[in-house]
Amino acid sequence: MIKVNNLSKSFGNLEVLKNISTNIAPQEVVCIIGSSGSGKSTFLRCLNLLEEPTSGEIIVEDENIVEKDTDINKLRQKMGMVFQQFNLFPQKSVIQNITLAPMKLKKKSKKEAEALAMELLKKVGLSEKADVYPTNLSGGQQQRVAIARALAMEPHVMLFDEPTSALDPEMVGEVLRVMKQLAKEGMTMVIVTHEMGFAREVADRVIYIDGGRIVEEGNPKDLFSNPTHERTRAFLSKVL
Amino acid sequence: METSLKVIEEALPYLLQGLYMTVLISIVSIIISLVIGLVACFMRMSKYAILRYPAAIYVNIIRGTPILIQILFIYFGAPSVLDIHLSAFAAGLIAISLNIGAYNTEIFRGGIESISKGQMEAGRSLGFSYAQTMAFIILPQAVRRMIPSFVNQLTHAIKDTSMLSVIGIAELTMVGQSIYAMNFRSFEILTMVGLFYFITIYTVSLISTKMERRFVIT
Numbered sequence: 001m002i003k004v005n006n007l008s009k010s011f012g013n014l015e016v017l018k019n020i021s022t023n024i025a026p027q028e029v030v031c032i033i034g035s036s037g038s039g040k041s042t043f044l045r046c047l048n049l050l051e052e053p054t055s056g057e058i059i060v061e062d063e064n065i066v067e068k069d070t071d072i073n074k075l076r077q078k079m080g081m082v083f084q085q086f087n088l089f090p091q092k093s094v095i096q097n098i099t100l101a102p103m104k105l106k107k108k109s110k111k112e113a114e115a116l117a118m119e120l121l122k123k124v125g126l127s128e129k130a131d132v133y134p135t136n137l138s139g140g141q142q143q144r145v146a147i148a149r150a151l152a153m154e155p156h157v158m159l160f161d162e163p164t165s166a167l168d169p170e171m172v173g174e175v176l177r178v179m180k181q182l183a184k185e186g187m188t189m190v191i192v193t194h195e196m197g198f199a200r201e202v203a204d205r206v207i208y209i210d211g212g213r214i215v216e217e218g219n220p221k222d223l224f225s226n227p228t229h230e231r232t233r234a235f236l237s238k239v240l
Numbered sequence: 241m242e243t244s245l246k247v248i249e250e251a252l253p254y255l256l257q258g259l260y261m262t263v264l265i266s267i268v269s270i271i272i273s274l275v276i277g278l279v280a281c282f283m284r285m286s287k288y289a290i291l292r293y294p295a296a297i298y299v300n301i302i303r304g305t306p307i308l309i310q311i312l313f314i315y316f317g318a319p320s321v322l323d324i325h326l327s328a329f330a331a332g333l334i335a336i337s338l339n340i341g342a343y344n345t346e347i348f349r350g351g352i353e354s355i356s357k358g359q360m361e362a363g364r365s366l367g368f369s370y371a372q373t374m375a376f377i378i379l380p381q382a383v384r385r386m387i388p389s390f391v392n393q394l395t396h397a398i399k400d401t402s403m404l405s406v407i408g409i410a411e412l413t414m415v416g417q418s419i420y421a422m423n424f425r426s427f428e429i430l431t432m433v434g435l436f437y438f439i440t441i442y443t444v445s446l447i448s449t450k451m452e453r454r455f456v457i458t
Contacts, residue, residue, distance in 0.1 A: 088362075
């Protein structure tokens with residue numbers, strides 16, 4: 001589904017990602033863990049070109065998206081993204097947040113888009129909030145709307161950039177539940193997270209990034225209980 | 241000696257003509273300055289230096305010089321070396337438009353840049369282009385934030401048209417001056433002139449307050 005070959009990214013002289021290579025299979029759920037500043041968010045943001053890689057290739061469904069002639073907007077329609085800060089559109093109601101992109105980009109009728117939006121709101125447990133504005137929602141509710149908004153474009157893969165890091169602890173659960181449900185339904189997901197319990201339970205594979213490199217990757221059971229690398233061990237001992 | 245009322249009554253038709261000119265120049269130059277401001281604002285935010293620098297130079301020159309000099313320069317200064325002839329009306333329009341346009345540039349840029357970066361990223365990540373994200377997501381939010389400073393700018397625009405009296409445009413101030421030069425009743429005439437400016441500008445403020453309320457997010 002996504003092949004990453006020798007991906008590097010520098011901001012000026014600062015090399016944030018160094019030669020990262022990995023594959024993400026269809027329906028796979030990959031959690032990326034690592035300390036702050038390790039480059040894990042930058043890696044995720046490279047996957048839909050919110051950050052432009054300095055070198056290397058990213059192949060999404062047989063297309064090398066780093067090449068100049070890629071239709072970046074078409075590509076992003078296939079890749080949903082959920083942000084740490086939700087980034088809902090404050091001037092639009094919940095349902096307008098969700099229907100905007102399908103109506104403008106996929107030329108869906110208002111009726112069609114709203115039907116889909118209601119279905120997605122039901123899925124994230126917010127059917128009764130359709131006409132509310134984002135400022136009147138809690139953080140957890142906003143994030144669930146953001147997930148519904150991304151899903152409304154019927155993406156092939158979902159990217160999550162620390163989706164629960166800005167939430168009060170009691171709201172983390174409701175967002176993780178929605179993500180778990182998505183994983184169960186077979187969505188391909190790449191998740192940057194600090195929720196180790198979630199990673200252990202839901203991920204097919206966990207990637208530990210440190211200093212801009214993949215230090216270790218593997219299925220969560222092995223990686224969490226038997227990390228082979230000294231750095232992984234040190235990191236896990238601090239967060240588990 | 242004529243009563244004040246009589247003086248005002250006689251002057252009124254001429255003052256109204258002056259007011260008409262003031263309002264006409266204000267409206268036309270505000271419309272032109274909107275276009276200038278929008279174009280220059282996107283130039284200033286461009287990633288290309290070749291667009292960014294001219295816009296920055298324009299804004300800084302206008303902000304750094306008095307409007308009176310700008311008016312005189314466009315009417316007398318520029319035509320004296322360039323082979324062009326401008327009517328006072330055209331020169332006045334250009335000067336006011338360029339002046340307000342520069343301030344609009346900064347008001348628009350400030351409004352757009354005050355919207356969090358996450359909004360642009362959210363729009364782009366859904367598959368919208370830069371222009372679509374601007375149009376559907378960023379500008380509707382930015383416009384709301386711009387309204388107060390923009391209205392403030394409008395009131396400046398209307399007042400600044402009084403400067404055009406120096407190049408002989410028969411706007412409100414010029415008409416007033418001509419009248420009291422003849423009848424020596426500067427108190428009555430200037431009171432009326434001031435009153436007309438006040439009514440015009442106050443009307444603009446009232447309309448804008450209504451607009452602001454309409455744009456407020458529930």
